[in-house]
Amino acid sequence: MVVSSLIFSVSFVFPQKVFYFHSFSYLCGMFIKKIDKGPKGGKVYSYYRLCQSIRIGGKTRHNNLLNLGTLEELQEQDLKMLANRIEDLYIGNVNNLLLLTSDAVEKLAAKFCNELREKLKIEKKASLIKTDSVEDKAIEADFENINLKTIKHDEVREVGTEWLCLQAIRELGLDTLLANSGMDQIQVNKAIALVVSRAAYPASEHKTSQWMQSSSAVTELVFGQHQKLSHQQLYLAGDALYAKKDLIEQHLCQKTNELFDLKDKIIFYDLTNTYFEGRKANSMLAHFGRSKEKRSDCKLVSLALVVNAEGFVKYSQIYEGNIYEAHTLLTTVDSLASQTSLAAKPVVVIDAGIADEVNLLMLKEKGYDYLCVSKAKLKDYTVANPDKKPVEITDRRGNKIALQVVKKPDCQDQYLYIRSDQKALKEASMNAHYSTRFENELNNLNDSIQAKSGTKKIEKVFERLGRIKERYPTANKHYTIDIKHDNTNAQSLSFTKKQLPKPSKTEGVYFVRTSILEINEETIWDIYNTLTEIEATFRVLKTDLNIRPVYHQKDERTKAHIQLGIIAYMVVNTIRHKLKKAGISHDWKNIVRIMNTQKIVKTSFVNDKGKVIIIKKCSEPIAQALEIYQATKYLPKPFSMKKFVLPQ
Numbered sequence: 001m002v003v004s005s006l007i008f009s010v011s012f013v014f015p016q017k018v019f020y021f022h023s024f025s026y027l028c029g030m031f032i033k034k035i036d037k038g039p040k041g042g043k044v045y046s047y048y049r050l051c052q053s054i055r056i057g058g059k060t061r062h063n064n065l066l067n068l069g070t071l072e073e074l075q076e077q078d079l080k081m082l083a084n085r086i087e088d089l090y091i092g093n094v095n096n097l098l099l100l101t102s103d104a105v106e107k108l109a110a111k112f113c114n115e116l117r118e119k120l121k122i123e124k125k126a127s128l129i130k131t132d133s134v135e136d137k138a139i140e141a142d143f144e145n146i147n148l149k150t151i152k153h154d155e156v157r158e159v160g161t162e163w164l165c166l167q168a169i170r171e172l173g174l175d176t177l178l179a180n181s182g183m184d185q186i187q188v189n190k191a192i193a194l195v196v197s198r199a200a201y202p203a204s205e206h207k208t209s210q211w212m213q214s215s216s217a218v219t220e221l222v223f224g225q226h227q228k229l230s231h232q233q234l235y236l237a238g239d240a241l242y243a244k245k246d247l248i249e250q251h252l253c254q255k256t257n258e259l260f261d262l263k264d265k266i267i268f269y270d271l272t273n274t275y276f277e278g279r280k281a282n283s284m285l286a287h288f289g290r291s292k293e294k295r296s297d298c299k300l301v302s303l304a305l306v307v308n309a310e311g312f313v314k315y316s317q318i319y320e321g322n323i324y325e326a327h328t329l330l331t332t333v334d335s336l337a338s339q340t341s342l343a344a345k346p347v348v349v350i351d352a353g354i355a356d357e358v359n360l361l362m363l364k365e366k367g368y369d370y371l372c373v374s375k376a377k378l379k380d381y382t383v384a385n386p387d388k389k390p391v392e393i394t395d396r397r398g399n400k401i402a403l404q405v406v407k408k409p410d411c412q413d414q415y416l417y418i419r420s421d422q423k424a425l426k427e428a429s430m431n432a433h434y435s436t437r438f439e440n441e442l443n444n445l446n447d448s449i450q451a452k453s454g455t456k457k458i459e460k461v462f463e464r465l466g467r468i469k470e471r472y473p474t475a476n477k478h479y480t481i482d483i484k485h486d487n488t489n490a491q492s493l494s495f496t497k498k499q500l501p502k503p504s505k506t507e508g509v510y511f512v513r514t515s516i517l518e519i520n521e522e523t524i525w526d527i528y529n530t531l532t533e534i535e536a537t538f539r540v541l542k543t544d545l546n547i548r549p550v551y552h553q554k555d556e557r558t559k560a561h562i563q564l565g566i567i568a569y570m571v572v573n574t575i576r577h578k579l580k581k582a583g584i585s586h587d588w589k590n591i592v593r594i595m596n597t598q599k600i601v602k603t604s605f606v607n608d609k610g611k612v613i614i615i616k617k618c619s620e621p622i623a624q625a626l627e628i629y630q631a632t633k634y635l636p637k638p639f640s641m642k643k644f645v646l647p648q
Helices: 076-091 103-120 160-172 174-180 185-200 205-214 218-223 231-243 245-260 325-339 357-365 421-450 458-471 521-529 532-544 555-581 588-595 623-632
Strands: 009-014 017-022 030-037 045-056 059-069 152-158 266-275 300-308 313-320 347-350 370-373 391-394 400-407 414-420 479-485 490-497 509-514 599-606 611-618 641-647
Touching: 030 059, 030 076, 045 076, 059 103, 076 103, 152 160, 160 174, 160 185, 160 218, 160 245, 160 555, 160 588, 160 623, 174 185, 174 245, 185 205, 185 218, 185 231, 185 555, 205 231, 231 245, 231 555, 245 313, 245 555, 266 325, 266 532, 300 325, 300 532, 300 555, 313 325, 313 555, 325 357, 347 521, 357 370, 370 521, 391 521, 400 521, 414 421, 414 521, 421 458, 421 479, 421 490, 458 479, 458 490, 509 521, 532 555, 532 588, 555 588, 555 623, 588 623
Parallel strands: 266 347, 347 370
Antiparallel strands: 009 017, 030 045, 045 059, 152 599, 266 300, 300 313, 370 509, 391 400, 400 414, 414 509, 479 490, 599 611, 611 641
C-alpha cells in the first residue's frame, strides 16, 4: 500500500508561472528478505536483501535496495531491528534510543546505511534534520502536476512540547532503564507516553486519553505511528511506573548528577500536602490535617521531598495527611543514605517546623551539618564578634538587609541575626491591621453592654472577651482592658494601648541556626536563600503538573498519581536547568505555550495521473522555540517529511 520516492518535489502550475517545492530524499517501509539459493536436492545457501514495498500498476512489488550477505553474526529476531535501524540512520534519526540495539546491529546498520547512500548517489550529511533549508540539500527533483482544488490539510497535532520532553527522557535514559528492568517494549512505550503527557498536558487519565487521540502526536513519536491509548491503559502504565519507584528515583538521582556535574553539597528537606476531592471514607492515606492550601474541609495526603540546590529530587516519600512534620525526618535521612551514593554528607537545610531539638540532635549524631530557621526570636544572645559591624546587603528587589553572627548561651551552634527593612514594614502593617480589628471588636462588645437588649451578664461578657483575645493574640498583648461591673452585670468596657517597643529592635528580625561554625554571614545567607528551590519544586508539582487536587479513590492510584508528577517534574527540571544555564528563565507554562506552536500536518492532493499523494510534515519551529531547541541542544524536528503515494 505504501510507496516511497527517493526525492520528492511538487510543482504548482499557474498561467505562465511554475512554483517548485522540494524536499529531501526519504526511503520508508524497509524490511529484510531472506533468499534461499542452491542446487535442487543439494545444500541450500541463504542470504538476505534489504527491500521496500512499492506499488506498480495497482500491485505491490518488492524493490531490492541492497544485498546484505549471509548475516551470520545476527539471530533471526535481530533482522527487523536491523532494518529499522538502517532506516533511522538513513533519514537522520541517529538518536532513536527507543530502539534497543546490540553493538552488532548498530555496526552493521552503519555499514549498510553508507553502502545504500553510495548506491543511490545521495550525498547528504547525517544531521540533515537540523538544516534550515531543505532545498539546498536536494540533488534531484521529482515534479508533480497536481489539481490545486484537491489539496487538503488534516490530522493537525501538537508536537513541540512532546518532542522536547521525549528527547529529555532519552537523555535521562529513562526508557532504557525501564526496558532493562523487565518491561517489554509496548509497556515501555506506554509509560514514556504517559510521562510526556503529564508534562505537556497534565490532566486526568480520561482527559489525557482524549488529548492523545485528537490533539497530540505523542503516540506517533513514541510508537512510530498514531494510535489510541485508553484511560485504563494509562492507569496500568502509571501503576507500572510506581512499582519501580525506588529504581527510577535512584537512576534519575545519579543521572542528573552525571549530566550536569552536580555534587549535592546542599540538600533541602520539606513536607507539603495536597487535598482530595471526595469523601475517601476507606482510605488509609487520607486524613484531616493542617492544609497548606487552607482547605480544612478536605482530607489530605502528605509528600516529603529531598531536593538539591539545582531543584532535582533526590528522594520522595508519601505519608498520611495528618502526619507531624518533625516525625518524618529520621526515616527520610536513613532512606536517603541507603538509596543514594553521595560522596560526602551534604548540609541539610530544613524549615522551622521540622527543626526541633530531637531532629537536630539526630542529624549531628549521623554526621550531618544542618541549617534551619529558628522557631522563635532569640531574646538572650551575644554578638560573636563585637568589634565587627553588621554586614549590610541587598536582596534581589533592592531591599536592605543586615546580617550578624550571634551566640546563644549553652548552645554550640551559631545563629545569624537577620533584620530586613521590608519585613519590618510588613510586620508593622500587619500589627496595625490586627490592632484596628481588635479595637473594633472591643468597641462592639462595649456597645452591646450599653445596648438595652445587649450582652450584660458578666459571665457572657467575659466569654465573649476571651474569644476576641483568642482570635487576636498578637494584638491582645499590647492592650490593657478594664470592665466595670457589679456582681451580676457589666456596666462598661474600656481599653488603653500600651507603649510599644521600638520597631528597630523587634520588627523585621529573625534568626537562622546552623551547626557550621567556619562560615561567614554572607555564606549562611546564600545557603538559606537557596531554600526557595524546594518551594519552587512544590509550586511546579502542584500548579504546573497538576497533582493538586487528587481525585483517585484507591490509595495505590493516589501514590502512582503523585509519583508520576515527580517523574514528569524531573523531565521538566532537566529542560529548565539547561535553559537557565543558557540565560533563558521561562517558567514551564510559558515553555509549553511556545513549543505548542509546532505542529505535525498531513497534506494530501491528487496528481494528473489520478494518484493521491500524502505528505506528513513537521512545521518549522518559531524563533522562540528554535532558541529553546538550541539551548537544550536537542533536534528541532522529529522528522522533516514522510511521503505516501496511493491510487485514487
